[in-house]
Amino acid sequence: MRPSLPRPVAAGPAALQAEFTRVSQPFRWPAGRQVLAPGDFCSVMAFVTEGSVRAYLLGADGREVTLYRIRDGHGCVLSASCLLGGTPFPASAATEAATTGWAVPAEAFREWMDRHRYWRDYVFGLIGERMAAVLGRFEEVAFQRLDTRLARLLLSRAGEGATALRITQTQLADELGSAREVISRALGRWRAARVVRPARGEIRILDRARLAQLAGTA
Numbered sequence: 125m126r127p128s129l130p131r132p133v134a135a136g137p138a139a140l141q142a143e144f145t146r147v148s149q150p151f152r153w154p155a156g157r158q159v160l161a162p163g164d165f166c167s168v169m170a171f172v173t174e175g176s177v178r179a180y181l182l183g184a185d186g187r188e189v190t191l192y193r194i195r196d197g198h199g200c201v202l203s204a205s206c207l208l209g210g211t212p213f214p215a216s217a218a219t220e221a222a223t224t225g226w227a228v229p230a231e232a233f234r235e236w237m238d239r240h241r242y243w244r245d246y247v248f249g250l251i252g253e254r255m256a257a258v259l260g261r262f263e264e265v266a267f268q269r270l271d272t273r274l275a276r277l278l279l280s281r282a283g284e285g286a287t288a289l290r291i292t293q294t295q296l297a298d299e300l301g302s303a304r305e306v307i308s309r310a311l312g313r314w315r316a317a318r319v320v321r322p323a324r325g326e327i328r329i330l331d332r333a334r335l336a337q338l339a340g341t342a
Contacts, residue, residue, distance in 0.1 A: 127150050127224045127225055129144065129145070130199070143236070144226070147232045148227060148229070149227045150226055150227075153222070157223075167230050169233050170227050172195050172224075177200070177223060178190055179192050179194065179202060179215050180298070181215050187303060188298040201254035201255070202254075204251060270310060272338065272339060273300050276339040277299060277300060287332075288327065296327075
């Protein structure tokens with residue numbers, strides 16, 4: 125079964141939709157697949173319609189920093205930049221779950237930039253939006269306390285009114301660009317204060333109001 129059209133394409137002109145369906149290839153990737161590594165050259169721009177692909181940086185010490193996620197029908201801005209500039213991919217990208225979508229060949233991607241104003245506006249808008257998000261992420265890492273960032277991450281991943289989320293301390297560390305031991309110490313302090321209760325593969329929120337204070341959102 126072919127995936128649905130990506131959201132930006134489905135909202136675009138009929139001519140672009142027809143070309144997209146004709147030249148793009150549907151894909152289905154399993155969870156945990158390494159899609160791109162630093163130095164790879166991009167031959168396509170992938171649009172994720174179901175699932176999630178995480179773009180991240182991997183440090184020499186093995187720590188990871190999440191840059192952004194590709195999902196909800198959108199494409200990878202770093203791939204777009206590489207296709208436009210002819211440069212290698214500067215980060216890593218891997219699926220977080222079984223993922224389906226569409227792959228636009230490089231030649232069609234560049235041709236549409238010339239012929240379709242809608243496509244050009246979307247790509248440049250995506251670049252601006254993602255770059256702002258990446259700069260915001262680095263600002264958090266550089267200038268915000270880890271406790272603040274961790275509290276905000278727990279609240280955002282848990283969702284409104286939820287009391288627990290399925291996530292490991294290693295995943296939290298990768299998301300925040302920290303070490304697992306640092307995350308474990310922070311959660312240990314909050315467990316003693318009865319703010320959260322960490323368990324294997326799960327964090328249960330006991331005091332949402334206090335966690336919001338730690339996040340600076342209360």
